[in-house]
Amino acid sequence: MNDERIYKVSELNRAAKRLLEEGIGSIWLRGEVSNLRRAASGHLYFTLKDESSEISAVRFRGRTDLLPTPPLSDGMEVIAFGRLTIYAPRGRYQFVASIIQPAGLGALQAEFERLKRKLNSEGLFSPEHKRPLPRFPERIGVITSPTGAAVRDIISVISRRWPLAEIYLFPSQVQGEQAPEEIISGIEAAQRFSTTVARLDLLIVGRGGGSIEDLAPFNDERVARAAFKCEVPIISAVGHEIDFTIIDFVADRRAPTPSAAAELAVPNRAEIAASVAEAVARALRGINQRLERSSRLLDSTLRGYIFRIPIRRLETAAQGLDLRLAGLGRATREAYLRRARRLELLSERLRLVDPRLPLARGYSITRKRGETRPLTSAEGVGIGDVLETIVKDGRIISEAKEVTVEDR
The missing domain is CATH 1.10.287 (Helix Hairpins)
Known part of the structure; x- marks a missing residue:
């Protein structure tokens, strides 16, 4: 060990940087843009990827191009000229681009356009299939993540504008591989609830903004067909105002944000x-x-x-x-x-008589699951009955384990 050189981390990173820059030099690289971000300095940071790999990339502001750089967006497939290097302070392997030109639509965008044309030719976007929204809805279903900001925004807006409406959440993942199946299950569960338990007047399906990859579940053909088959009118509320997904074209109404969907769903008292x-x-x-x-x-x-x-x-x-x-x-x-x-x-x-008035003072309403009449006595409850308890800000589902009737 005494005869071997011991490198410092900074020395190793500098040496690796020299080997990479001198060994490979400048190259042309083709890939799809993802996770695009513009820093306050004006530099562009993004990821270039193909079907099996990805690499971090940067385009520095002020670098002279042989050709002007077009506006970039997530999902766009590009051909970039630049050099491989290592950002020594972090030891991060990256591609520094000096020329960026479009190589046609990115894979995700191309698939989006293909599916859009297909479903439109089948009539799934036709105006005659769009159903009107009820003016004074009593029960509203929501399909979204139970922990995201979207569900909080929807509940807040509806409670402020039209507190008489009841909100039923059908939780679902809204991004990732499992999201399409869960969104479909949420639509089917809402349909069953509306048919067998209590009629839903409309359904809000959506999430907050994100990259084109994050919104991919709402571009899934299976999700689009499930939304088209649903008998409950649907408002889509996916992403921000500039985001459009396939479900937006299938839904009865499209809202630019979850908050806007809530305003569209109910009147202002x-x-x-x-x-x-x-x-x-x-x-x-x-x-x-x-x-x-x-x-x-x-x-x-x-x-x-x-x-x-x-x-x-x-x-x-x-x-x-x-x-x-x-x-x-x-x-x-x-x-x-x-x-x-x-x-x-x-x-x-x-x-x-508004049931929310006592709820705000700490009281609650308990009834059997599937029934609308509140329980007034323990005599009406049996062991194993599923109970629904309504409190100020939600519902609690429980099962009766023991029933005790006090002497009067």
């Missing part, structure tokens, strides 16, 4: 309340205008025949008319006020 108030005010204005027109017409008629009616009879008739008009106007206002008070009372009753 504040806007509904304002519309009702405006309708009442418009009806009242119409009644007043009709009364004014009738009053002017009658007054004109009386003036036309005044020479035929003795003055005292005219005065008596005029007073009687004033009394009747005053009574009619008073009755109309009282009727409007009674209806307004009744509307306020019904609104307050609706608020008081």
Whole structure:
């Protein structure tokens, strides 16, 4: 060991860098762009890959090209000229590109376009297959990751805009090899739930943004066909505004983000309340205008025949008319006020019977799985019964292991 040289890490990396740069030199490299990222410095970092391997790559800002660099995107297949090297501080093997030119569509993008043409020719994207969304949905299914930001955004928006809607989550992976099968299983489970347990008014299927590889499950032909067969109207909500996937074309409506899908799914209760108030005010204005027109017409008629009616009879008739008009106007206002008070009372009753109100104070609602009537006594529960407990922010499924009925 005394006769052998001991390298420092930095010396080894520098030596390996020289061997790699001098031994291979500059080369042309073909691959598909993935994980594209532009640093604040303006440098482009990405991965070049083929069907079995990948290499880290960088395109430094300001490097002179023989040809201009086109806009790059994930999934784009390119031919790049550059050199192999090692980034010595990290010991990272990478390709430094100086010329980048497109080599046609990347494999994933090409498959996307092929499948898009195929399904479109079969009629899966046809407008006549698009179903309208219900205006006031009561039950909404969601197929997405149970731990992602998408499900939190959807629940938050729906709870704020239309708290009367019930949300049912059918959890699924949204990226990776198992994701397509789980998304399909989620669609089928939602269909069974809607048929056998409680009718779903619509279904939101989606996830947050990501690379073209991350969104690949939503470009799967099996997922597209499962969505087309689903009897529940579907809103797709995959990625960001610029992302389009195959399921977006199959779905009944496409939303650019999960939050936008939630806004598309339900009305805004504040806007509904304002519309009702405006309708009442418009009806009242119409009644007043009709009364004014009738009053002017009658007054004109009386003036036309005044020479035929003795003055005292005219005065008596005029007073009687004033009394009747005053009574009619008073009755109309009282009727409007009674209806307004009744509307306020019904609104307050609706608020008081809202099951979420006691839930917010720590109470819960328990019922047998598949039933809608809440349990009020332990006598209605048997050993092994599956129970569903509703709390403020979700549902808990449990099984009855022991039932004890207290003496009254």
